[in-house]
Amino acid sequence: MKQVLRTYRYFLALMAFDLVVLALYPQAGVTVFRKTASNFLQMLSVLPPIFILLGLLEVWVPREAIIRFVGEGSGLVGIVLSLFLGAAAAGPLYGAFPVAATMLRKGAKFSNVMVLLYSWSTLKLPMFLFETSALGAQFSVTRMLINIPGVIVMAWLTSRLIPYAEQEAIYQKHLLTTTT
């Protein structure tokens, strides 16, 4: 119980803040709780299949396969696969973090994990039709055409700017937390 309280202390502090808002400004307070609840519902609707797929990937896909396709020396294939994996993903950026962790644990190349992260954040194929209908094809197509090279260049730059030792430390962090 004490452990749970400790783990969720920041969340509980925010809930306390929300309760104060509710007491002082009932209308805004109701909105806060309604928005927070709808955020949770949205997250709970997107995340379960992602985590189930990650679990299945963890037990069924051998490390060697991940290394071959997106690992060191996977070249253009690795970049393209990571780009597609990120672009096909639904859900906001924070959903990419556990996916990236699994990729790192399975031996994906650091720059390819960065490609995944950048492409997940901005390429958003599931949102493409929606973006097109809201803002027009000129807007969405132009944005996508700048984003594809942008994602690759930024991923390359990011992995160049992070010292090798730090990259190793990040790999170690995820290897140590292997979930068994």
Place this chain on the structure above:
Amino acid sequence: MDVFTLALYIVAAAGLVYSAARDKTKTKKALRIAWKSFSNILPDFSVVLALVGIMLTFLTPGMISTVLGRASGIWGMLLASVVGSITLIPGFVAFPLAKSLLDYGAGVPQIAVFISTLMMVGFVTAPMEIKFFNRRETIIRNGLSFAFSFLVAAVMGMVIR
């Protein structure tokens, strides 16, 4: 639920059934891993979601449109980028909001920088990102994304009238 989320569910369910048919123990292990990694990040998730709930209450779409609708030029872009970096709005809210901003008279570069920072730069998710990667990665990725959003905006401003 949108088509893609539905597709994700179908793929996950099919994978689970196939996996269970082939190996029950492995499937159980997969589910245990899924649950464990989910419950590991739930504390951080709940903080992000609660913060976003507060933001969406006090930073209403109407308020964003008044501020950005009137703003123009580089200041409008700067303002749009700051608002975009701090807030975290789901795409199906962000795109219609961007459309209404355009209708209010905001320029394409402002909207492009807003959408781009909204999706790429995560102020509230930074602590989570530091935990998953490290401080340097978080600063570099968010910093590059921030700068890149202006490049995107400049190109889009030139391409679209």
